[in-house]
Amino acid sequence: xxxxxxxxxxxxxxxxxxxxxxxxxxxxxxxxxxxxxxxxxxxxxxxxxxxxxxxxxxxxxxxxxxxxxxxxxxxxxxxxxxxxxxxxxxxxxxxxxxxxxxxxxxxxxxxxxxxxxxxxxxxxxxxxxxxxxxxxxxxxxxxxxxxxxxxxxxxxxxxxxxxxxxxxxxxxxxxxxxxxxxxxxxxxxxxxxxxxxxxxxxxxxxxxxxxxxxxxxxxxxxxxxxxxxxxxxxxxxxxxxxxxxxxxxxxxxxxxxxxxxxxxxxxxxxxxxxxxxxxxxxxxxxxxxxxxxxxxxxxxxxxxxxxxxxxx
Numbered sequence: 001x002x003x004x005x006x007x008x009x010x011x012x013x014x015x016x017x018x019x020x021x022x023x024x025x026x027x028x029x030x031x032x033x034x035x036x037x038x039x040x041x042x043x044x045x046x047x048x049x050x051x052x053x054x055x056x057x058x059x060x061x062x063x064x065x066x067x068x069x070x071x072x073x074x075x076x077x078x079x080x081x082x083x084x085x086x087x088x089x090x091x092x093x094x095x096x097x098x099x100x101x102x103x104x105x106x107x108x109x110x111x112x113x114x115x116x117x118x119x120x121x122x123x124x125x126x127x128x129x130x131x132x133x134x135x136x137x138x139x140x141x142x143x144x145x146x147x148x149x150x151x152x153x154x155x156x157x158x159x160x161x162x163x164x165x166x167x168x169x170x171x172x173x174x175x176x177x178x179x180x181x182x183x184x185x186x187x188x189x190x191x192x193x194x195x196x197x198x199x200x201x202x203x204x205x206x207x208x209x210x211x212x213x214x215x216x217x218x219x220x221x222x223x224x225x226x227x228x229x230x231x232x233x234x235x236x237x238x239x240x241x242x243x244x245x246x247x248x249x250x251x252x253x254x255x256x257x258x259x260x261x262x263x264x265x266x267x268x269x270x271x272x273x274x275x276x277x278x279x280x281x282x283x284x285x286x287x288x289x290x291x292x293x294x295x296x297x298x299x300x301x302x303x304x305x306x307x308x309x310x311x312x
Contacts, residue, residue: 001044003112005088006063015091015107016099019045022061042093043108054167060112062088063104083114083225114225122182123150125189149194150185154178156195160252160275170238172245176221176231180205183224192260199253211236251275265289 004022013021023045026032037046037056044058089107092098097106125148147155157177165171184201188194207220209230218236223229235242255275262268265285272281295301 001112002057002059003088004059004061006061009063009104012102014099014102015095015097018061018063019091019093022059026059040093043090060090060110062090062110063107064088083111083118086114086117086225087111088113109226111223111225115223118224119150119178119182122185123148124187125149126187149188149191150182152191153185153195153198154181156276157181157199157252159277160255161248163275163277164248164251165244168244170240170244172241172248173231176245179221179224179231195256196260199249199256202249206232 006018009018019040023036023040026036026045026047032047035047035049037048040046041058044060047057047059049055049057087109088111089104090110092108095108101107154177158174161172161177180202181198183205184198185194186197186201188197205221207222208217209220210216211218214236216236218230219232219242221231223231232242232245235245252275255271259268259271262271265288269281269285292301
């Protein structure tokens with residue numbers, strides 16, 4: 001995702017005008033014109049890269065009507081801030097005033113920068129030690145600490161989701177997975193332990209709230225920086241999305257527990273190949289084996305006192 005954040009606009013521009021201006025700029029680029037998906041999406045323009053890569057980039061046109069410099073400074077800070085001051089105004093084709101309202105304060109609101117700060121605060125560790133496995137007896141080298149355990153957990157969960165649903169549009173969406181994982185994360189420094197605890201605790205952060213629109217209680221996964229927004233808002237109108245989420249959650253829980261209970265690298269590798277992809281798992285284990293060989297030859301392996309396992 002990319003936010004195209006503008007500092008201002010012409011007084012007569014509506015959401016429609018802003019969306020078209022950004023789209024026209026992409027067309028004028030030439031190279032990007034060939035990647036541009038037509039028609040445009042509900043809120044974004046999409047650049048569709050090689051089909052084989054299954055990669056796309058969503059570009060969200062947005063505007064900050066006032067306090068731009070303050071927003072710019074705060075969006076790079078993780079200190080305590082009023083999330084509301086980080087909100088931006090976006091375009092939405094389904095809004096009644098999409099082609100008529102020129103005042104940004106009446107446009108739909110979003111807060112990706114506030115969400116980013118919230119997530120980073122959830123991911124922060126209470127200690128600087130990060131361990132990839134329980135048997136590790138030394139902290140991971142600094143070059144690997146760029147990704148905190150929660151970030152790794154989210155990556156693993158999304159990879160599992162992608163492999164399980166293989167492009168199905170009704171797959172669990174990333175913002176739901178990320179939000180529930182962040183709420184369920186309890187500052188574990190061990191990634192395996194964090195993963196196990198997160199998938200176990202995620203359902204407890206799904207609320208039920210009464211919906212006047214649907215005249216019944218519905219599932220509610222609130223935006224942590226805007227409690228009036230429900231990230232599961234499409235579930236009532238498309239029950240398959242809700243069914244797929246719980247189906248995925250049960251499956252990822254089973255697959256992770258299955259792997260954790262395996263003994264021996266060969267069995268562990270085999271248990272990971274289906275849920276995460278054979279090629280990427282083969283490559284990972286090959287790299288792991290090569291690293292062990294180099295460390296063994298360099299005399300850098302030792303025995304963990306508690307478990308008696310060979311490690312680095």
